[in-house]
Amino acid sequence: MHAVPPLEGSAVGSAPEVPEAPEALERDLRRVDIHPDFWYPLAWSREVKRGKAHGVRFAGEPIVLVRTESGAVFALEDRCAHRQVPLHGGVVDGESIRCCYHGWTYDCTGRCIDVPYLGRERLPNGVRSYPCREVEGLIFVFPGNAALAETVALPVMNAASDPKYKTRRFGREVACHYSFMHENLMDMNHQFLHRKQMGQMRARSLGRRRGEGWVEVDYTFARMEGQQPVGEAIIFGQSRQGASGNDKDVMTIRTEYPYQTLRIVNSSKTVVMDLWIVYVPLDAEQRTNRTFGLLSIRRPGVGVLLDIAWPLLVWFTERIFKEDRWIVEREQEAHDRQGADWNHEVFPVINELRSLLRESGAAERAAAPTGPYHRRIPIEVVTQTQHEAGARPVLRTAAAATEVLQGSDE
Amino acid sequence: MHAVPPLEGSAVGSAPEVPEAPEALERDLRRVDIHPDFWYPLAWSREVKRGKAHGVRFAGEPIVLVRTESGAVFALEDRCAHRQVPLHGGVVDGESIRCCYHGWTYDCTGRCIDVPYLGRERLPNGVRSYPCREVEGLIFVFPGNAALAETVALPVMNAASDPKYKTRRFGREVACHYSFMHENLMDMNHQFLHRKQMGQMRARSLGRRRGEGWVEVDYTFARMEGQQPVGEAIIFGQSRQGASGNDKDVMTIRTEYPYQTLRIVNSSKTVVMDLWIVYVPLDAEQRTNRTFGLLSIRRPGVGVLLDIAWPLLVWFTERIFKEDRWIVEREQEAHDRQGADWNHEVFPVINELRSLLRESGAAERAAAPTGPYHRRIPIEVVTQTQHEAGARPVLRTAAAATEVLQGSDE
Amino acid sequence: MHAVPPLEGSAVGSAPEVPEAPEALERDLRRVDIHPDFWYPLAWSREVKRGKAHGVRFAGEPIVLVRTESGAVFALEDRCAHRQVPLHGGVVDGESIRCCYHGWTYDCTGRCIDVPYLGRERLPNGVRSYPCREVEGLIFVFPGNAALAETVALPVMNAASDPKYKTRRFGREVACHYSFMHENLMDMNHQFLHRKQMGQMRARSLGRRRGEGWVEVDYTFARMEGQQPVGEAIIFGQSRQGASGNDKDVMTIRTEYPYQTLRIVNSSKTVVMDLWIVYVPLDAEQRTNRTFGLLSIRRPGVGVLLDIAWPLLVWFTERIFKEDRWIVEREQEAHDRQGADWNHEVFPVINELRSLLRESGAAERAAAPTGPYHRRIPIEVVTQTQHEAGARPVLRTAAAATEVLQGSDE
CATH class of the missing domain: 2.102.10.10 (Rieske [2Fe-2S] iron-sulphur domain)
Structure with missing residues (x-):
């Protein structure tokens, strides 16, 4: 059950107290400022x-x-x-x-x-x-x-303006660097954190893709034990418990700098959930951020059912987000205390994401970006993916981003 | 309606993000410690x-x-x-x-x-x-x-010991450098801040004077719109609204280092209000101060009326002081964030005051004043004043400080 | 009434604003980290x-x-x-x-x-x-x-496991360096601090001893005025007020690095009270500590009486500890503000203790102790003691630590 491909030159097995050698030569990601030459939401219209x-x-x-x-x-x-x-x-x-x-x-x-x-x-x-x-x-x-x-284009938020979806707008301040937020959402192995809300689920990574300014990964999920939670049932309109096809849904998580999306596509190739989210640094040190998220759920045949169930969904997602906030703030605390990024990342998807965030971020703070923004060199590729059920190299493009896969998470 | 004389070598029009050139060469006023060789109140007797x-x-x-x-x-x-x-x-x-x-x-x-x-x-x-x-x-x-x-003489607080006046003693901690307090009170154009308490008033500066260790300025006021506030009526014993002579009162604000006074003299040349105030730094960085003020109001013919109205006056002045405290603390915050004094002052009275505070303050902190206090070189003069209604140079002395003018503020 | 021997090379009489000359050459005790090569309690079992x-x-x-x-x-x-x-x-x-x-x-x-x-x-x-x-x-x-x-041996806590004693376990966080705690307890002249709880008592130091890794001192006490407090009566089972023998109890306070004990032995040579206590640094700067204490009181003939009186003893000791916490936190505050140890210690017992804590502590923080722990050179001796009633040099050993003396404190 190892969905993760062999680690390319991984330092697994090295002493945990020193950062990875390659990391040590790179900039500390937690000190990379977000690039200012993008559109950032700074408030809700109603504020x-x-x-x-x-x-x-x-x-x-x-x-x-x-x-x-x-x-x-x-x-x-x-x-x-x-x-x-x-x-x-x-x-x-x-x-x-x-x-x-x-x-x-x-x-x-x-x-x-x-x-x-x-x-x-x-x-x-x-x-x-x-x-x-x-x-x-x-x-x-x-x-x-x-x-x-x-x-520079404004971000596209497809589902939020589509009447076939109902959208929840949410946001909160979180006391951590924006990069912890991206990594939290993209690494679906972290749903062990949500075991009380979600039961025991196991994520399986199907593959990752990378292009200029973006990286994405697909997952399916298998329930190991426990009941399907109510919030999840709302999203899918029915219990998938016990069904042999409970691993037909595919979740795709994508960081398209500086935004992030999470989409779930069901076996009918319908987008049943579409989350758009961004983490806007608040302080000069960028150790806090304000999150702006739009969570869109596709309305079922009888649309009113979703409205009735909405408070449950709000409650469910608030619980999930509270757990995520707690853990990423602990990550920031560890970084503050250790004074460097001691992370010992073994999941290639996340190392890819870290590389993207590092390359896309602002220049070193001492030399503030005053001149025109130098476009980053496009990363043509795309990476190798291997997974248990038939690992083979795949070449993908951004256009292929929403394939039909399977799975679910927050 | 511009009561302010032409600016001598003003930098009006320069980029707002860099400090004035002359300022840049001088010490940052917000880092000038108050001079310790004066008498400072540190507590009320009753404490x-x-x-x-x-x-x-x-x-x-x-x-x-x-x-x-x-x-x-x-x-x-x-x-x-x-x-x-x-x-x-x-x-x-x-x-x-x-x-x-x-x-x-x-x-x-x-x-x-x-x-x-x-x-x-x-x-x-x-x-x-x-x-x-x-x-x-x-x-x-x-x-x-x-x-x-x-x-070194103790300060003179005339009205507080005069039975013809009723005196309110007040004080509070304010989280800013003492110099912001002096500038706040002396620049009567700031009563836009108190528009909710005072209505729309317009200050007219009549002229400023400077001598050794002091600077002062006279104002009259014209009501642009709104009702005369109750607090103001208490001070003057009657409404002056609609009267053609509502610009006969003169307010004189004086910083006689390190103290500050504000006096209002009416058309009968009577001091109707006399405020004595000082801002005592609390912390070593002098970013907080405790204010000690004596606000004396001349008793009207029927003295008991003032006693009856006193709670209203207290309420009125508390509202005013609360607004002032809020704004000077925002000034200190900006200085803390910017790390320097970016003020772009265009009002000559305030630039004069800043010069006085800078010259009268303690030596640089590194060289703490341990030896005898070297008397500052007296500034013989006095300055030029111009105002709309007959701008001409005037030479004044401290003895002429309480001329009959017109106006009112906090 | 001077229980203190002449000061060896004391700086009494020097300017109070500069540290003692010998101290200035030594490490600032308040920056000496506790030595990590000992057993420290980090929690109560029940936690x-x-x-x-x-x-x-x-x-x-x-x-x-x-x-x-x-x-x-x-x-x-x-x-x-x-x-x-x-x-x-x-x-x-x-x-x-x-x-x-x-x-x-x-x-x-x-x-x-x-x-x-x-x-x-x-x-x-x-x-x-x-x-x-x-x-x-x-x-x-x-x-x-x-x-x-x-x-390295675990500490011995005799009375806590002896059924003849009833033991109170207590602990709290205190915002000071552990050395202030040791000095507070060992200098019994400080019971002026507890005058409200204890009445006017005067400590008399009988002598001090020092060996490898430890120092201890004996006291008797005389009541100057006021009533015997209830808490004290609980410990001794009866009022000793007015009795001619009210100075027969002996208190011995010992720092055996890094622990501290306080024992009271009555005229029958019975240990009536036995306190074991340690101060565990919490933060890296070691400016806060968590105290773990076991206070054992010998049960009287009718054991249930102690149980009945126990809430009073808890109340009494809490009051005492609250006062101690307040004062040592003020000491830490003074050190933080002054940036150095300005203490002007005149009591030889405390100077001995300070020397012990300095020598027993960790090496300078820059050079963290990574290698094996170098045993400290034993200090063979023992010191001179003089007191009013027949001052004479005495040579004592650790074995003689619990002599029969007289007195009481927290």
């Missing part, structure tokens, strides 16, 4: 009310989101050019924001358009503005080089 | 009860205030010479203080006069004592060079 | 339930104590070799512990015996294990060089 300002943070940068009286949203650095106090304490005045302290006023471009006690001919410069878009109930900001914003 | 000890701090130095059985107050460093534990946990014994741990005993000069298990001929040295005075319900300590204490 | 894991710390090292299904206890470093998360969140599985995250499994030697998704032939190395013993309701761990564990 930014008409005529109000709302303060958020991206990797330590304070940013104010302003919804003007016309309902438009803009994003500025959250400090008055005058005395550096947060603009989110200010007053929305038509289409502009007025600092609460001495009344300096800024428009949506960050230009200072009024200082009540100063002539207009002598107005000071203003503050930085950020490209800002509102999609699917999320307010996205482009915190990096604004000149690139138009060239 | 130090007869036969009790009370622990306070000045810029990180722990100090114990002891009120002996005879009622006298003395001040020592708040640590036993033996095992460094705070003396404020000890027992007042006649005119001395006995450490709570092993009973070492100190008199008002800090001399150790008893160790219960040691012969008197072998008593160890004691602890440092501080010059200490009790005035107007405040216990003042001279934390600097004690040899200078006799040569 | 580690059958089939459960329990996380503890020794000087910053996370350690997991596991009680297997058979009831045996073992100790491992509290981090999974895989992703460094704490094993104490895991699942006890027979005689092994399974990490909660991905199910990696370790036996009592720390060897990894299962990774559910990996072949047994490719199992990674495991984690560090610690020698572990369970004695008298305490779980002892040997955190240093495991090769030495067999050569």
Whole structure:
């Protein structure tokens, strides 16, 4: 029952107290900042009310989101050019924001358009503005080089806008580096952590694929013991317990930098669950993140059943997420105490993911990315996969990402 | 309506993200320690009860205030010479203080006069004592060079001892450098912050003056919209709303290092309000301070009316101070995050004040002031003032500080 | 009334603000780490339930104590070799512990015996294990060089296993270096601190002795004023107030590195009270410790009386310990602020103790003790003692430690 291919040059068996040799030469992943030249959600639309300002943070940068009286949203650095106090304490005045302290006023471009006690001919410069878009109930900001914003696509959240699905929006702060979140979700062997919620399940990895800026892996699952949990039953509309075909569902987890998705496709090749999630660093050290997730469940034939069962699903997923949050915060604590990444990873999928996150991240912090964003060199390939039931090298492309496989997890 | 004179060499228009060039060459004001060779109140008299000890701090130095059985107050460093534990946990014994741990005993000069298990001929040295005075319900300590204490005057608090006034004593801890407090009070353009309490008022600066160790500025005020607040009415005894003469009151704000005063003189040249206030650093980094203020309001003809209205005044001033505290703590937070003073000050009065605070402060922290206090070179002048209604250079002296002008603020 | 002998080269009379000259050349005792090559209790037996894991710390090292299904206890470093998360969140599985995250499994030697998704032939190395013993309701761990564990004796706790005594087990976290705890207990002049609980007592030191790895001192006590407290009466079974023989009891306090004992022997040469206590550092800086104490009181003729009075004794000792905790935490605070040990110790017993703790402690932190533990050079002697009633040099040995003297303290 070993779904994992032989380890390429693995250090399994080496002393556990020193990091892997190859890792030691690489950057510590937990110190790799997220790349700023992407669109990141910084708030839910409902958090930014008409005529109000709302303060958020991206990797330590304070940013104010302003919804003007016309309902438009803009994003500025959250400090008055005058005395550096947060603009989110200010007053929305038509289409502009007025600092609460001495009344300096800024428009949506960050230009200072009024200082009540100063002539207009002598107005000071203003503050930085950020490209800002509102999609699917999320307010996205482009915190990096604004000149690139138009060239970088907003993420696609398929199911969330499809009436055949019901979507739960959730999010919370988690006290860890975003990379722990990606690794947590992608390594389905971790569902031992959720044994109380899910029973004893065993994941089987079917294969992994990698392309430019992304990596993905497929799993099926087999129940070892215990009952099918209610939350799982909601997702699939019926108990699959005892059925010989309980390993026909396939879960595909994909990190397409900087976002992550988890999709479950059933034996009818229907996407029954589609999770889109991103982990936005809050502090400058990027040791905390705010998670924004959209969890879409396909409505069954009688759609109202899903609505009735929804509170159970919420309860079930909250339990799962609580366990995940607990463990990744323990990982961050260990890193803080050990001062380095001592992880002894033996699962090739995760080592692939780590490599992707390291290569896709920002340059070293000392040299902050001020110039244009240098596109990363595409990784043409794709990797070898072996698994128990017929291990053989496979070459796959992104287009083949949602094959029909089998399995289930949170 | 620009009450501010043209800016002398102002950097208005420069990039907001870098500090002003002249500032960059000067010491960061937020790192200038307050000068210790002055009298600072460290507690209210009522906080130090007869036969009790009370622990306070000045810029990180722990100090114990002891009120002996005879009622006298003395001040020592708040640590036993033996095992460094705070003396404020000890027992007042006649005119001395006995450490709570092993009973070492100190008199008002800090001399150790008893160790219960040691012969008197072998008593160890004691602890440092501080010059200490009790005035107007405040216990003042001279934390600097004690040899200078006799040569430095205690502050004058005129109205607090005058029966024609009723005085409110207030104080609180504020998590910011003392300089933010001085700047907050002196820049009356900040009353936009108090728009909910005060309505829309506009300050007009009439002129500023500077001498050795002090700077002051006069304002009048015009109500732009809204009702006269109750607190303001209490101070002036009647509504001035709608009266053509509602700009005849003059507010003068003065920093006479290290104290600050705010006086309002009405059209009859009577001081209707007199605030004395000081901001005493608590921690070694001087990022917190404890404020001690005496707010004196002139009693109206029927004195009892003021007593009846007093709770309203307390409520009003508490609201104002709460807003001020919030904003200066945000200023300190910005400084902590930015690591430097990015303020982009455009108001000459405040730049004058900053210059005064910088010059009057202690020497760089590395070289602690151990020798005698070198008197600062007097700044003979006085500055130029221009305002809309007849800008012309004026030369003023401290004696002319309370001219009849108009206006009101907190 | 000076029980203390003349100070050998004492700096009494020197300026209190600088450390003693000899101290300045020595290591700062408050930065001397406890020596790891001893047995330290890390938990009470009752805290580690059958089939459960329990996380503890020794000087910053996370350690997991596991009680297997058979009831045996073992100790491992509290981090999974895989992703460094704490094993104490895991699942006890027979005689092994399974990490909660991905199910990696370790036996009592720390060897990894299962990774559910990996072949047994490719199992990674495991984690560090610690020698572990369970004695008298305490779980002892040997955190240093495991090769030495067999050569180092577990501490002897005489009275706790003797039915003639009733024993109270107590413990708490205290935010100070362990050395402050030793000094607090050994310097009985500190009972001025407990004047509210104990009345005015005066300690008289009869003499001190020192040998290899230990130092001890004898005291008698005289009541100066006030009532005998109830807690004290419980210990002695009757009021000794007013009796001419109220100075016949002798208290002996001994630090036998790293443990401490306090015994009271009455005029019939019976040990009426026997305290065994140790202070285990929790954090890497060793600025906090967890105290484990066994307080044994000899049962009176009618044994049930002690049981009836027990709640009073608990209350009494809790009050005493609360005062002690408060003061030693103030000592640590002073050290943190002053950055060095400014203590001005005049009591030779304590200077002897400090010397013992300094010599017995671990090597400098930079050079962690990795090699075998070098036995400390024995200090043959023994010291001079003088006291009021017939001061004369005495030579004593450890065998003479429990002489019949008089007195009482916590």
